[in-house]
Amino acid sequence: MPQLPQGIEPFYPEDPWENAHQNFKHRFQPGTSYTLRVSSKESRLEDYNATTANMQWLIRNAIQTRTPLRAMGNNWSFSPVAMCNGGMLNTRPLNLRFNLGNSSLSDAYKQSGKTKEELIFVQCGMSILELNELLETQYRRSIIASGGSNGQSVAGATATGTHGGALYTGAVHDAIVGLHLVTGPNRHVWLERASAPVVSDEFVRALGAEALRDDDLFNAAVMSFGSFGIIHGVLLQVEPLFLLQEYRFDHVPYTPELKHAIAQLDMEALRTILNQLADAGGEPGQQRVRMPAQSENNKLYHLEIALNQHNFEPDSKEKGIYIRTFYKIPCPPAYKPVHNRIDSGRTFSPDLNGIISQLLDALGPTLNMLTIKPLVNALFQSTLRSAQPQPMTIGETFRHTRFKGQIASAAMAVATTDVFKVMEVILELNKRQPFAGGIALRFVKGTPALLGFTRFPNSCVLEMDGVDATITRKFFSDVWHRLEALQIPYTLHWGKLNFILNEQRVRQMYGNENVDIWLRSRAALLDEPSRNVFTNDFMIQCGLDKTIPPPYM
Secondary structure (H helix, E strand, O other), rough: OOOOOOEEOOOOOOOOOOOOOOOEEEEEEEEOEEEOOOOOOOOHHHHHHHHHHHHHHHHHHHHHHHOOOOEEEOOOOOOOOHHOOOOEEOOOOOOOOEOOHHHHEEEHHHOOOHHHHHHHEEEEEHHHHHHHHHHHHOOEEEOOOOOOOOOEEHHHHHHHOOOOOOOOOOOHHHHEEEEEEEEEEOOOEEOOOOOOEEEHHHHHHHHHEEEEOHHHHHHHHHHOOOOEEEEEEEEEEEEEEEEEEEEEEEEOOOHHHHHHHHHOOOHHHHHHHHHHHHHHOOOOOOOOOOOOOEOEEEEEEEEEEEEEEOOOOOOOOOOOOOEHHHHHHHOOOOOOOOOOOOOOOOOHHHHHHHHHHHHHHOOOOHHHHHHHHHHHHHHHHOOOOOOOOOEOOHHOOOOOOOOOOEEEEEEEEEEEHHHHHHHHHHHHHHHHOOHHHHHEEEEEOOOOOOOOOOOOOOEEEEEEEEOOHHHHHHHHHHHHHHHHHOOOOOOOOOOOOOOOHHHHHHHHHHOHHHHHHHHHHHHHHHOHHHHHOOOOOOHHHHHOOOOOOOOOO
């Protein structure tokens, strides 16, 4: 191993390496992995810039030794999107953060009426959990969107498309307004949209970076799963601290009227349906949950549907779907967030899910039919908690993954108008081949990211989470093939199970123009030796390792 600069340490990942969700293992090349550290816990620009130089040293070393390298945050992905056949760069210790001064802001940003308080600049290794605690307790600010859990690093969340469920806002990466990318041994760039410049040239000079303001480059890099170099810093747009008030409705009849309201995102029609059900049910004198009207201080933020396909009948009041909404309300000045809450109630332990997975693989198809239904019913009873009684911050609300252990998780995005066509496909397949898990739908504003999987203007992310077993993966594959046969457009989450992806499917999902712009952007930012360092088997599988020359001028 070469003599290492200060701030770079050898890292010895377990062999084989296992991802956080325990659904795949990987072997890195021995002696090629490193950890990056800063010299102090204070956020000092000289420490940040020294880390940039160390990243460049590591890329240079990888080029010289012809060793692929990938930055790794919290190892959160269900897919091998971040794996490579060389070494891992452990970025978890990199969690510096900076508030920008007025001199760091562009004239266009200041003239738009926005302020420095709406921005925070953080290093790549900071987790969403850390970010929430920092923003909510020290600055009384909120991130704009969050995934269902908080374990991802900031860079990992944007790199793979963590989507959350912000109905009118977009996915986590849609809150990013600037990226600091280390793209080679002699190059690092500050990247933002030309249509929405945020920082000043003074800020870019302080980083020692090259300023690039280009919408296509930004929309390519913001969703690039580690293949555009190393994301060192992320500039995020944030909001004044807000609270989320939850309303949950159980066993809602799955009627044509309900499906039409949701498919058209007609929230007033949905509110009427749910409130009529609330008024018609319950015992005399019992307080009934009602969906409130929207107002300036009570805005619908999140819409989610869950379905247990083994305890479901259309139009049934006993075997319907679960709907929950969150409304965004102002945070009182005296409110103090608490980030160490522990969810009450029973949950399956990771070991139990591992045992279930092995049993399902071992049992034959006949016994699986008998085993899966009671298993999933028990899973729903143990993991679907009651609505939180009091409003909480986004960091208090979206905390931990509820399904733990050896879990298979797949997520696909479809146009909201197509969501119930997809549901019919899943329900029909489930009759012949039971799915050992649950189904959830979250509704998200579409993204401008070129390869952002929430690409439909109104996107519904349909998640299938279950025990990781051969029959589960076959169920996913059968759903995807059936959608293709029916010509229903869909995309797959880059960080979840997506083993069906190949070049043809990626181009079908995102269009040749988007893919070609993405490939040209990568070639514009990384020279060939650097591209080789950041190319992995997943990219080759998807046809995203290719180099497309710029169009003829």
